[in-house]
Amino acid sequence: SQQGEEDPQALSIQEGENATMNCSYKTSINNLQWYRQNSGRGLVHLILIRSNEREKHSGRLRVTLDTSKKSSSLLITASRAADTASYFCATVPGGDYKLSFGAGTTVTVRA
C-alpha cells in the first residue's frame, strides 16, 4: 500500500532556480529515500535519510526529514535541464523491509 504522498504533483521552473518538493507519510519509518526517473526509464536512487537524521546533502540535493510531522522535503538547487524528471519518495515503514512509493512529482526545468 502507498505510504508516501508527494506534493506538488507537477512543478515547472526556470533553469538556475531551485526546486522544492515535499513528501508526507503515514506511519513511523526506518528511513526515507528519494529516487529520480527520467522519462520512460528505470528509477535511480538519489539519497537516503534515516529516521534519526534531520538533514542530508548530496551535491545539489538537500533532503530534510521531520519525523514529528511525518514529512520530508527534497531541494534541488541551481536546477539544470537535465534535472527534468519525475521524483519519488519511498518510505520503509518501521518493522518492515519493503519500500512504499508515492505517486511522484514531475519536474520540468525550462531553458
Next chain:
Amino acid sequence: DVKVTQSSRYLVKRTGEKVFLECVQDMDHENMFWYRQDPGLGLRLIYFSYDVKMKEKGDIPEGYSVSREKKERFSLILESASTNQTSMYLCASNSPLPAADEQFFGPGTRLTVL
C-alpha cells in the same frame, strides 16, 4: 556499477497469452523485486524474492506469479494476460543487510496487452 537488465523494453501481447518478463542482476544481490508503475499510482510491489526459490507476495500479486531458480534471475509471469495488466514493469534488486536500503532498478518493460 550495479547492473539490472530486463529482457525487453517494449512488449505487445494479446489477451489470454502467457507472458514472461525476465530480470537479471550482476551484483550477487539476495533480494529482487517486481513492481508495476501506473500514472498517478506510483510504484506498487507485485512480488519480492529474498533468496533462490523463495518468494513473497507484495501488494498486488493477483494475476501474476514469479520464479527464482537462480540467484541472478527473477522472472515475472502473467499466466493469462489481460488488458488491465497493460503497464510499465520495473525490476529491482538490493542486498539484504540492511534490507531496506537503496534498490537498484532496471530500465523497465512497457507491456501492452491488446
